[in-house]
Amino acid sequence: MGGKAGLVTGAAGGIGRAIAGALVESGAGVLLVDRNEPALEQAARDLRAEAYAADLARDDAPESAVERAVAEWGRLDFLVNAAGVQARGPVTELSDEDWERLHAVNLRSVFRASRAAARRMKEGRTGGAMLNVASISSTVGVPGIVAYGAMKGGVVQLTKGLAVELAPYGVRVNAVAPGYVSTAMTEELWSDEARRAETTARIPLGRFASPDEISPAALFLLSPAADYITGEVLHVDGGYVAR
Numbered sequence: 001m002g003g004k005a006g007l008v009t010g011a012a013g014g015i016g017r018a019i020a021g022a023l024v025e026s027g028a029g030v031l032l033v034d035r036n037e038p039a040l041e042q043a044a045r046d047l048r049a050e051a052y053a054a055d056l057a058r059d060d061a062p063e064s065a066v067e068r069a070v071a072e073w074g075r076l077d078f079l080v081n082a083a084g085v086q087a088r089g090p091v092t093e094l095s096d097e098d099w100e101r102l103h104a105v106n107l108r109s110v111f112r113a114s115r116a117a118a119r120r121m122k123e124g125r126t127g128g129a130m131l132n133v134a135s136i137s138s139t140v141g142v143p144g145i146v147a148y149g150a151m152k153g154g155v156v157q158l159t160k161g162l163a164v165e166l167a168p169y170g171v172r173v174n175a176v177a178p179g180y181v182s183t184a185m186t187e188e189l190w191s192d193e194a195r196r197a198e199t200t201a202r203i204p205l206g207r208f209a210s211p212d213e214i215s216p217a218a219l220f221l222l223s224p225a226a227d228y229i230t231g232e233v234l235h236v237d238g239g240y241v242a243r
Helices: 014-025 037-047 061-073 096-124 146-169 184-190 193-200 215-222
Strands: 005-009 029-034 050-053 078-081 128-133 171-178 233-236
Touching (some): 005 014, 005 061, 014 037, 014 215, 029 037, 029 061, 078 096, 078 215, 096 146, 128 215, 146 171, 146 233, 171 215
Parallel strands (some): 005 029, 005 078, 128 171
């Protein structure tokens, strides 16, 4: 990815930070985007990358982040949509506010950032690559995170539709669908011994992944090694959906 430049949302921690780190190590210029400004600034220092603090739930934030990346490097070669929020609990107790928050961050911002990036990539006439972070919950039903799964299902269909529509312009669009990963979002699962045991019992490889085990798949799909791959959803889940 040397000589390439783009942005990663949700880059202050977890999977987003791991992907950003892999891109930086590959020689790419990376703009880290996140609403958690202290964590974002620390990530930027650690990775030696640029930072842009933004709440992607705001209507203009995804477009502003894309334009910031273009202003930084004069081009846009890749976009990684990794930002996400969660709301756990029975669907009967899910509030409208929770639904709207998940929609704003997990799906609407993905659409808006992708739309802005597509305009720039088409304009540049040099192609590009987009990567969306989906989830196993976009493939199988997972109780307790119904709304999250619905948004990630939307991300999968957005990925496929964009891949077909943008292919004539040399723009590839793929997704990774992680299983259970040890991040802040899943802390209440992996930090509780009983819940961790219950969850890992359903994973053929028998453990949670680390964020660094998701980033190689993401880097591959963004790289020239995947030049003939578009519209793909690659599960990185320890075999969870194979059952």
